[in-house]
Amino acid sequence: MPTEAQLIAEFGASKMTVHRALQELSSSGLITRVERVGTFVAKLEAPTPERGKIGLFLPTNEGFLEIKLLAGIREAAGDDRQLVLYATDNDPVLEAEMLTKAVGEVDGILILPTGHPRVSRRLEEINESVCPVVCLDREPTSAKLPSVATGNYEAAKAGMEYLTGAGHRRIAYFGLFAMEMSSLSDRYRAYHDVMTGIGVEDPTSLSRFIEARDSADFFVELRLFEDALFRLTSGPEPITAAFCVNEHYLGVLLEVCHLLPPDVRERFEIVSFCDWPSLSFPSVRTHLIRQDARAVGRLAAAKLCRAMAGEKLPLTRDEIPASFEPVPFDPNPFEPSRRAFLFDPGAGGVEL
Incomplete structure (x- = not known):
């Protein structure tokens, strides 16, 4: 990274402001400062399939569909990975609020989406720049996201x-x-x-x-x-x-x-x-x-775990045949x- 003097000259900031900003970045683990050597961007490890939290967005955890999805998700995610449930009640306003809450709390998101256009765009933004998102059972028609659904x-x-x-x-x-x-x-x-x-x-x-x-x-x-x-x-x-x-x-x-x-x-x-x-x-x-639905949940969770480990998922839908x-x-x-x-x-x- 540039030295403190170079940052002061480039941005026109005071020495105290630049020094404090670098201290905060160092405290957050985003940079590493080595005396008489320099400042370096820290190497951040991506979550592996064995760790990290999955945010699970479902209308409820009591419906037959949701119970089957959850069983498949647990099979693929394993017992070592924590599932954090966000019950949306199929309400897009509640869904949006919970997505805001989940950002920073989880390392990946599985969601049975409401399909509301504004929330769908937010899901695209999260998938692009925050953490991977995989849609369950359905995908919003107004967004492009990795998904697993019934045929x-x-x-x-x-x-x-x-x-x-x-x-x-x-x-x-x-x-x-x-x-x-x-x-x-x-x-x-x-x-x-x-x-x-x-x-x-x-x-x-x-x-x-x-x-x-x-x-x-x-x-x-x-x-x-x-x-x-x-x-x-x-x-x-x-x-x-x-x-x-x-x-x-x-x-x-x-x-x-x-x-x-x-x-x-x-x-x-x-x-x-x-x-x-x-x-x-x-x-x-x-x-x-x-x-x-169990197979849908299993495949969706497996895809999300791969994405959390660093794989770039295509914005496509995988389908599980129905009988x-x-x-x-x-x-x-x-x-x-x-x-x-x-x-x-x-x-x-x-x-x-």
Whole structure:
């Protein structure tokens, strides 16, 4: 580094200011001062896969998806690496606050992002200049970051093609309008592509974007689904099948399927992404798309550990295939032994 005299001349600062600045840099371990030799920039060791803190940003640590992700992350990170959990509740404001808090506290970040554009840009800045970031399960559509996710488009396309192959042409879509997240945008894109491929000119007319609500507002959400289902099954061309973006929408839809006209209900089918464990379904044939969230978490954590050890990760997405589980036709779908309720409004949960 330049000498104190050279720094004073270059920046026009006083001797005391330059001396104090160099002392602070030395105390912070950023430079090394050797008497009668000179001042040198300290060599900083990058974190290795065996040490360093990982900041884990999840909406909650209690959902089925999050539990599976966490299991895979722990497998790849090992017991020696500390995980610091930041629960964002899918709130971009809270997410931004926690990112600010995490900078300086952790050596790498794994995040299930909200996808908000402003927070996404902040994630890009952190990944470029502060510490490595890897996105879990989804990536913001407005940012370029290393990520590991389910192969949502291919899985959704397989489910939709199963329905069209079974003869369905009027297929409704139930989901959340949050196209800033790749997981949801990929699923809707697959729905839209398959529907236009069979000649449906305007798939949006069969799409219902309903905001997910917590258990306290369950009956409000139930009324919204009842109204949507009534409108979609009224008229000369009722829907005969539905695609649900996740298990939440599947659960509410199944609760209102008793509103289907008997002739429609007999042949009605649903395809849905679902992270819940094995369930039995009431009255309607339901085919599930299962994500391997554990594998997603494992691969994402392995990538982050490599980045924390100094590897430069490409700004690309790795995908883990999902499995599609069609069920065979049941000639007696309404037998009492097959009935099970996914939602218990009183408890606000699911019966497993």
